[in-house]
Amino acid sequence: MAFVQNEKLFSKKWFIAYALIVIGSFILAAGFVFFINPYNIVPGGVYGIGIVVHHLTKGLFSFWPTGIPVGLFGLVLNVPLTIIGIKILGPRFGVKTVIGFVLTSVFMDMLTMIVGENDPLGLAGDVLMACVFGGVLIGFGLGLIFKSKATSGGSDIVAMIIAKYTRLPLGQLMIYVDSVIVLFGLVVFQDWKIPLYSWIVIFVTGKVIDITMQGVSYDKTLFIISKEFAQIRDKIINDLNRGGTYIPGKGMYNDADKTIIFTVLNRRELAILEEYIHQIDPKAFVTVVDANEILGEGFKSLRDKISE
Numbered sequence: 001m002a003f004v005q006n007e008k009l010f011s012k013k014w015f016i017a018y019a020l021i022v023i024g025s026f027i028l029a030a031g032f033v034f035f036i037n038p039y040n041i042v043p044g045g046v047y048g049i050g051i052v053v054h055h056l057t058k059g060l061f062s063f064w065p066t067g068i069p070v071g072l073f074g075l076v077l078n079v080p081l082t083i084i085g086i087k088i089l090g091p092r093f094g095v096k097t098v099i100g101f102v103l104t105s106v107f108m109d110m111l112t113m114i115v116g117e118n119d120p121l122g123l124a125g126d127v128l129m130a131c132v133f134g135g136v137l138i139g140f141g142l143g144l145i146f147k148s149k150a151t152s153g154g155s156d157i158v159a160m161i162i163a164k165y166t167r168l169p170l171g172q173l174m175i176y177v178d179s180v181i182v183l184f185g186l187v188v189f190q191d192w193k194i195p196l197y198s199w200i201v202i203f204v205t206g207k208v209i210d211i212t213m214q215g216v217s218y219d220k221t222l223f224i225i226s227k228e229f230a231q232i233r234d235k236i237i238n239d240l241n242r243g244g245t246y247i248p249g250k251g252m253y254n255d256a257d258k259t260i261i262f263t264v265l266n267r268r269e270l271a272i273l274e275e276y277i278h279q280i281d282p283k284a285f286v287t288v289v290d291a292n293e294i295l296g297e298g299f300k301s302l303r304d305k306i307s308e
Contacts, residue, residue, distance in 0.1 A: 219291040223287040232280070
């Protein structure tokens with residue numbers, strides 16, 4: 001099973017991939033250091049466990065009076081998890097993944113040494129804002145790492161291993177694993193607000209990862225059912241300079257043949273087409289869906305997407 005993708009050494013694609021890892025790791029680390037760690041928020045993952053362990057080991061070691069560094073503990077967890085993951089799941093975790101979590105741990109502890117860990121931005125009175133901006137930075141950093149074809153390691157590997165033996169959906173298992181870590185933080189910190197803040201961070205992080213991976217799109221997908229489909233087709237092709245597809249269908253109520261138009265437009269074009277459809281067929285049935293990512297003729301090509 002060849003899961004690891006390799007770029008030609010020192011090629012443009014290689015430099016871009018590793019630049020994304022370095023930049024993404026730094027942004028990810030900054031998100032934790034400035035917005036998450038100081039307020040004992042536990043947003044899952046190995047660094048969430050590291051935050052809890054950092055609190056539990058405060059004062060135990062003379063050389064770490066404030067506790068075991070979060071980045072170091074995350075690294076200590078990531079290394080064996082990656083080795084176990086390779087043995088159980090195969091070569092899914094390449095050099096880029098290892099470099100990513102090593103850099104994240106190093107950046108996290110270096111930034112902590114520079115700015116300190118006691119409310120560096122003065123947000124102790126507005127932890128919700130810290131959650132939102134922390135989630136944005138963590139999500140953006142992870143998104144850049146994922147764009148380099150690397151993974152974040154950590155709890156993701158645990159979820160993949162469980163998925164292999166249980167056949168449960170990986171997405172659900174990742175939520176379950178992170179939620180267990182969040183509840184672990186609740187038990188240790190004895191503050192019911194911790195899991196609430198943590199789940200906000202997890203939610204924002206997931207949304208920002210999607211935006212970073214797919215980009216911000218204002219395009220809309222349309223499914224149009226109308227007896228005037230020929231006129232609508234002409235409007236789309238000739239006036240809006242867009243394409244589309246006819247999909248044959250049957251009405252469920254009277255079993256009548258239908259012609260469904262499938263097309264993609266931007267918001268301005270959507271407004272023009274909706275007004276036109278209302279004029280020629282007010283009873284038309286139109287479904288509008290947000291298009292997160294569109295690849296193909298007239299939009300970003302699949303080749304450009306893969307080469308990023």
